[in-house]
Every structure is written in C-alpha cells, then in structure tokens.
Amino acid sequence: MPNLASWSRGRHAAGVLSVEEQIELEIRARGELERLREEATSEEVDPQAVAVDVAIGRLSRLDSMQMEEVRKDAVRRRNQRIHELQETLRKMDEGNYGICEGCGGWIDYARLEQCPEAALCGDCAR
Numbered sequence: 001m002p003n004l005a006s007w008s009r010g011r012h013a014a015g016v017l018s019v020e021e022q023i024e025l026e027i028r029a030r031g032e033l034e035r036l037r038e039e040a041t042s043e044e045v046d047p048q049a050v051a052v053d054v055a056i057g058r059l060s061r062l063d064s065m066q067m068e069e070v071r072k073d074a075v076r077r078r079n080q081r082i083h084e085l086q087e088t089l090r091k092m093d094e095g096n097y098g099i100c101e102g103c104g105g106w107i108d109y110a111r112l113e114q115c116p117e118a119a120l121c122g123d124c125a126r
C-alpha cells in the first residue's frame, strides 16, 4: 500500500483524483488482475478442454483450427490486460497514476472507473 499522505500531496489541480478515488481504483485494478490470473491458471491446468474436442470429432479440422485461433487470441488479450494492470499498480505505487501518457493531462475518473488500466485520456485514445 503506497503512502497515502505523499500520494495525495501536490495534487490539487482540476481533474485530480481524490484519495478515496485512488483507493477505489486500486481495489478494482487488483481485483481484476486477480481474476485474470485465476482464469489463466485454470486454463493452463485444463488439457481436457482440448482432449474433449478431439474425442467428439464432430468439428471439422478447419473449425477446430479457428477455435484454436480464437482461444489463442483470447489468451493474448488477457496477457496484455494482465501486463497493463501490473503497469497500473506500479504507477499507483510511484504516484504517477491517472496521468495520460499521450498529453500528460489527467484522465477522467469516469474513464478510469470503466477501465482502471487506461493509460490515455479520452481525447488521446480517439
């Protein structure tokens, strides 16, 4: 847990997150990271998922290849989010959280609430 006193110091400009908002977002980011890690772990130890497809044999080779691509894509996206959430927590520790990497301005709380790992403000993300 970062030092809240130093964390909030010097943040009085418009758009600055309150300490309560920062805590709320950190809880969300940690919860989401935890969930994704559990999801990743449960899939890794589940070779049956593949075995069942082979045993049923109803899927054409193409279908199963497409499904494999879809699955790989989902894994890639999840790993990407895990990485972003880890970055987010690191920024929170360092006190740089909520600052847009594009323009250096503050990212809206509403946006961070939707997506705590957002690294860009609404304008820069467009």
Ligand SMILES: [Zn+2]
Pocket (backbone or CB within 6 Å): 100, 101, 102, 103, 104, 105, 120, 121, 122, 123, 124, 125
């Ligand atoms: Zn920006």
